[in-house]
Amino acid sequence: MLHLYNTLNRKKVEFVPLDEEHVRVYVCGPTVYDHIHVGNARPIIVFDVLYRLLQHLYPRVTYVRNITDIDDKIIVRAAERGEEIGALTERTIRQFHHDIEALGTLKPDIEPRATDHIHDMIKMINLLLIQGFAYSAEQHVLFHVPALQDYGRLSRRDRDDMVAGARVEVAPYKKDPADFVLWKPSMDDQVGWNSPWGRGRPGWHIECSAMSTKYLGPDFDIHGGGEDLIFPHHENEIAQSQCAHPDSSFAQWWLHNGYLRSEGKKMSKSLGNFYTVKELLGAGEREKMWRGESIRLMMLSTHYRQPLDFTKSGVDNAKKKLDRWYRALGDVDFEDGLSTTGIVEALCDDLNTPRAVAIMDALCGSVSVGRDGVLDAKRDLRAGASLLGLLQYSSESWFQGGSVSESREGGGDIESLIAQRLVARGDRDFDTADSIRQSLLDRGVVLEDKPDGTTVWRRIS
RNA sequence: GGCCGAGUGGCAGAGUGGCUAUGCACCGGAUUGCAAAUCCGUGUACAUCGGUUCGAUUCCGGUCUCGGCCUCCA
Numbered sequence: 235m236l237h238l239y240n241t242l243n244r245k246k247v248e249f250v251p252l253d254e255e256h257v258r259v260y261v262c263g264p265t266v267y268d269h270i271h272v273g274n275a276r277p278i279i280v281f282d283v284l285y286r287l288l289q290h291l292y293p294r295v296t297y298v299r300n301i302t303d304i305d306d307k308i309i310v311r312a313a314e315r316g317e318e319i320g321a322l323t324e325r326t327i328r329q330f331h332h333d334i335e336a337l338g339t340l341k342p343d344i345e346p347r348a349t350d351h352i353h354d355m356i357k358m359i360n361l362l363l364i365q366g367f368a369y370s371a372e373q374h375v376l377f378h379v380p381a382l383q384d385y386g387r388l389s390r391r392d393r394d395d396m397v398a399g400a401r402v403e404v405a406p407y408k409k410d411p412a413d414f415v416l417w418k419p420s421m422d423d424q425v426g427w428n429s430p431w432g433r434g435r436p437g438w439h440i441e442c443s444a445m446s447t448k449y450l451g452p453d454f455d456i457h458g459g460g461e462d463l464i465f466p467h468h469e470n471e472i473a474q475s476q477c478a479h480p481d482s483s484f485a486q487w488w489l490h491n492g493y494l495r496s497e498g499k500k501m502s503k504s505l506g507n508f509y510t511v512k513e514l515l516g517a518g519e520r521e522k523m524w525r526g527e528s529i530r531l532m533m534l535s536t537h538y539r540q541p542l543d544f545t546k547s548g549v550d551n552a553k554k555k556l557d558r559w560y561r562a563l564g565d566v567d568f569e570d571g572l573s574t575t576g577i578v579e580a581l582c583d584d585l586n587t588p589r590a591v592a593i594m595d596a597l598c599g600s601v602s603v604g605r606d607g608v609l610d611a612k613r614d615l616r617a618g619a620s621l622l623g624l625l626q627y628s629s630e631s632w633f634q635g636g637s638v639s640e641s642r643e644g645g646g647d648i649e650s651l652i653a654q655r656l657v658a659r660g661d662r663d664f665d666t667a668d669s670i671r672q673s674l675l676d677r678g679v680v681l682e683d684k685p686d687g688t689t690v691w692r693r694i695s
Numbered sequence: 696g697g698c699c700g701a702g703u704g705g706c707a708g709a710g711u712g713g714c715u716a717u718g719c720a721c722c723g724g725a726u727u728g729c730a731a732a733u734c735c736g737u738g739u740a741c742a743u744c745g746g747u748u749c750g751a752u753u754c755c756g757g758u759c760u761c762g763g764c765c766u767c768c769a
Contacts, residue, residue, distance in 0.1 A: 551706090591708090659728085
């Protein structure tokens with residue numbers, strides 16, 4: 235039985251989908267003006283695990299994750315670079331897909347882009363105008379917050395307090411200081427679309443309301459995103475959507491992942507202490523493979539609602555753990571089975587991935603010890619890993635997969651050096667044997683002599 | 696100022712009203728020509744002050760510290 239923490243009532247309660255046959259999920263995706271950093275990667279990874287779990291539990295799941303490809307940050311960045319907006323967003327989206335693939339994420343079922351849904355947004359804004367929840371002023375269309383009694387339910391904010399604490403000067407055309415923009419005008423040299431209110435572009439929040447409603451209906455199960463989106467983004471989404479469709483209640487469950495810190499400090503551009511996923515992944519396929527899964531495991535080692543301090547040493551730690559798991563798994567080839575361990579149970583407890591990881595460790599231990607049922611333990615290990623989106627490679631490629639530098643120097647002679655060393659050891663010529671070991675080590679290759687007389691190798695970098 | 700979250704052993708990080716995970720690191724041992732890997736063993740920690748209780752790290756309250764949000768900024 236799946237239990238999830240719902241931000242709406244700040245409680246962990248049993249998840250009951252609107253339709254047992256079809257679970258529907260929407261997650262806020264990236265604004266594509268720059269490479270994603272680890273802070274962006276967390277919700278991607280966390281909700282990917284949720285997606286995998288839901289697929290395991292329910293016959294059909296539709297997962298929608300949008301791409302925001304029109305936004306003032308994008309406009310500014312494109313102008314700075316003297317680049318077309320479309321070129322910037324396409325390039326960024328390609329890199330985004332490359333990054334998250336390395337992080338082992340499944341593709342969402344639908345990945346709608348804001349610019350493809352301007353018409354849907356205009357329709358929704360019209361619905362709000364007709365019903366009196368919005369008004370137009372000075373070429374803007376604004377949502378009128380006082381028109382909705384229980385505004386602030388998600389973020390638990392009192393409207394009067396918000397107005398009192400506002401730091402930003404209120405635009406003169408707003409009827410109420412809390413009102414927010416649905417549509418705003420574009421200058422002649424700015425990107426814009428024709429609308430009943432003149433040429434302009436959508437406000438920030440409307441795209442998610444329009445696209446989630448379009449693909450999942452006015453009522454759906456889960457809406458996820460980073461904790462920072464609770465206010466104002468998600469609060470305003472709720473307001474818009476519920477008012478546009480008064481008979482529906484929009485998302486039933488609101489899930490939010492916690493913040494990231496970086497190397498013990500607040501992530502900030504001025505400190506320059508945030509890592510992009512791209513730089514962490516490194517250059518070659520091998521680095522990408524190692525780093526991708528290591529970053530993923532590092533993130534899943536902390537519960538998704540807890541704050542997470544992202545450190546490189548934490549990634550190294552995760553790498554070591556993956557080495558251990560891959561070693562236990564070996565190269566045995568078998569069908570994925572259903573996990574009979576507590577991993578599903580742990581994940582059903584509000585995605586308790588740290589507990590799932592601990593169970594993986596225990597399984598790994600029982601494989602290493604070589605108790606009865608080793609094959610079962612391996613199967614469970616594999617099954618658990620696939621729920622977590624880990625151990626997606628073969629052990630051989632994990633340990634021996636070629637690196638860019640290796641292929642450059644054409645190092646296909648590792649096996650023959652090992653054979654030479656085996657001969658030397660047979661002659662008890664340990665000086666020669668050790669010098670071969672050392673020369674391989676200098677190339678980043680570690681040899682392990684097995685009890686049965688064979689020698690295996692793996693790369694350490 | 697308002698609202699929200701966090702504070703666990705050297706580190707990371709779960710969890711629980713009493714039996715106190717897990718991993719890494721450290722130390723000791725086994726194994727090994729060396730090494731690597733693996734195995735065995737060793738660690739009663741839960742910010743602080745009160746309260747409730749037979750008993751609290753776990754519940755309640757105060758305090759301290761840290762972090763976040765407070766309208767176009769993920």
